Amino acid sequence: MGTAIPACVVTTAREGGVLVVTIDNPPVNALGVAVRQGLWAALEQAEQDAAVQAVLLLGAGTSFIAGADIREFGQPPQPPLLPDLCNRIEASPKLVIAALHGPTLGGGLEVALAAHYRLGLSAAKLGLPEVNLGLLPGAGGTQRTPRLIGVQAAAELMLSGRHMGAQEALAVGLIDDLDGGHDVRAAGLAYAQTLLAQKAPVRRTRDAGALINKAASQAALNVLKAHTAKKTPGLFSPLKILEAIQGAIDLPFDEGLKQERALFLQCLDSPQRAGLIHAFFAERETAKIPEAKAATPRPLAHIAIIGGGTMGAGITVAALDAGLQVTMIERDAPSIARGQAHVEKVYDGLIAKGRLSAEAKAAVMARYTPSTSYDDIGQVDLVIEAVFEDLDVKKTVFQELDRVCKPGAVLATNTSYLDIDAIAAVTSRPQDVVGLHFFSPANIMKLLEIVVPAKVAADVVATAFALAKKMKKTPVRAGVCDGFIGNRIMAVYRQAADYLMEDGASPYQIDEALRAFGYPMGLFQVVDLAGGDIGWAARKRRAPTRDPRARYVEISDRLCERGWFGQKTGRGFYLYPQGARTGVPDPEVLAIVDAERTRKGITPRPFTADEIIRRYMAAMVNEGAKVVQEGIALRPLDVDVTFLSGYGFPRFRGGPMKYADMVGLDKVLADLREFAQEDAWFWQPAALLETLVAQGANFDSLNHRE
Secondary structure: OOEEOHHHOEEEEEEOOEEEEEEOOOOOOOOOHHHHHHHHHHHHHHHHOOOOOEEEEEEOOOOOEOOOOHHHOOOOOOOOOHHHHHHHHHHOOOEEEEEEOOEEEOHHHHHHHHOOEEEEEOOOEEEOHHHHHOOOOOOOHHHHHHHHHOHHHHHHHHHHOOOEEHHHHHHHOOOOEEEOOOOHHHHHHHHHHHHHHOOOOOOOHHHOOOOOOHHHHHHHHHHHHHHHHHHOOOOOHHHHHHHHHHHHHHOOHHHHHHHHHHHHHHHHHOHHHHHHHHHHHHHHHOOOOHHHHHOOOOOOOEEEEEOOOHHHHHHHHHHHHOOOEEEEEOOOHHHHHHHHHHHHHHHHHHHHOOOOOHHHHHHHHOOEEEEOOHHHHOOOOEEEEOOOOOHHHHHHHHHHHHHHOOOOOEEEEOOOOOOHHHHHOOOOOHHHEEEEEEOOOOOOOOEEEEEEOOOOOHHHHHHHHHHHHHOOOEEEEEEOOOOOOHHHHHHHHHHHHHHHHHHOOOHHHHHHHHHHHOOOOOHHHHHHHHOHHHHHHHHHHHHHHOOOOOOOOOHHHHHHHOOOOEHHHOEOOEEOHHHOOOOEEOHHHHHHHHHHHHHHOOOOOOOOHHHHHHHHHHHHHHHHHHHHHOOOEOOHHHHHHHHHHHOOOOHHHOOHHHHHHHHOHHHHHHHHHHHOOOOOOOOOOOHHHHHHHHHOOOHHHHOOOO
């Protein structure tokens, strides 16, 4: 007979001498207050029942405990607090066993670490991903984990935020045994009975001995501190995690717990946490679109990719990885052979790294069909065109797709800038045409801009979002304009950077300021990586429609005229000697910059790193406000996710619009008005920004509109 515990999210049932405690808090058994209260009550029940010899903790559904309850974020904490619960579990005089299946993450793993024994099923995934929210494991995770598995493995788990598989967890000692079955209750009971038969003692993780060799532990931690400071400059919580681990080495367990709590509260108060929490929730909101309520997706099993270049091959790999059947079309036999080679190169690289077997590659490639005939894609569910970025070329492709594709097939273009309404207009079925803007490399980059033209059907948009989910992409809905959300805004802050360069800041100084701000690469490094010729082509395309009031900086054009396109040509803004991937400053570029200043009669002036960031971010935020104002982005958070997922914006700052909220919209507006004294046309504040400041509101207030 089972006994119900608070809110029925934790139930108990005695099986012989084992009290089976089941957490059932759908969908992922999050550690809400009712779960914490239920577990506390179950421990009391076990201790008061002389017939109970062991407590078995397990989760209903598909997980043990997948972490904190996000609905409690920002709410006052209610007892029992998780650190107290974990200490209560560990202090139990009766054997406590955790049987883990599916996700066992964050506080869920801390609960398991407090148990005396841990059994993993083969599908278990263990992790301490608090760093992704600007936090550290605050319920003993920084103290128990290194004592159990050592400094190196514990720190790597916490700093990466990754999920560790059951086999690896067994190998490092995070779990004690592995069961290959699928019935967590049966496996857990069998393991508990085995431990009781062996008269296994209560074994507390706080007493585990992986830190006994203090010199070796300290040496490992010193290496990690140096590496982390270099790899994650400016980030708050990674160094706090290492500080807590230092406490595990230096302090008695209870003192280490006190220090962990103090460091956890410091992380909680950090502005970085606000940015990371915003990023976490924003990425979950972008799939909430009007079309999702209005329609269901169309079937999606077999797709076609038109084009086998770098982008087409990357999209093909993403589709194959999603389990789809893919037909790739190229114009002739040599081109399709190159396309197939591009695809196979990705999988061969995984084989070389030991991450894929030859048999697994063969199984994937069995779903890939190369072809040079459009007639071979007559029955596909969806087509993605990924040919050269030229409107006339794309129109020709879509006329052919209109001819061969079955009724109801979704016709998608991967254009980065072009007018999708104009592309749809050359077909007899504009309702089936949508934009799917992948970012390169398409099999790695998470962002997928789903561009919604005027005549597209709601179920086509829903199908595009379903494809993004299958491909594990982060989708953002965008309207049609030149560059959509990301590239439109990027074009404006690129202009701001060009103005800074012409007015006195070197490209290397600008890049250094951006890296210090938190970007992994500076803007001009990114230009070199993407290829300067791409932006040059876009500038030439826009030249006939350029507003005569717009200031134009020719420095990039001067480099392109010399054939300096970046990494692929060995020089761009930087020099890349002997094919190096990391560039070095080029004195000839600085000479070209000086010559352009002289030609225009510009006397260069100095800029501090703060002045560079103020201008760069003011341009980005102002254009972001215009994009929201015009309905190109549904909400400010869609702008944030675009830049977090596709443009390297520092995640701990939450995205450009969240950053503006944290700085203060009044300060951003004041900067724009100050800069407008130099160039009133470029720095004209967005009407939306002025309205929000006048109302005392912020961008986040627009994220919650129905």
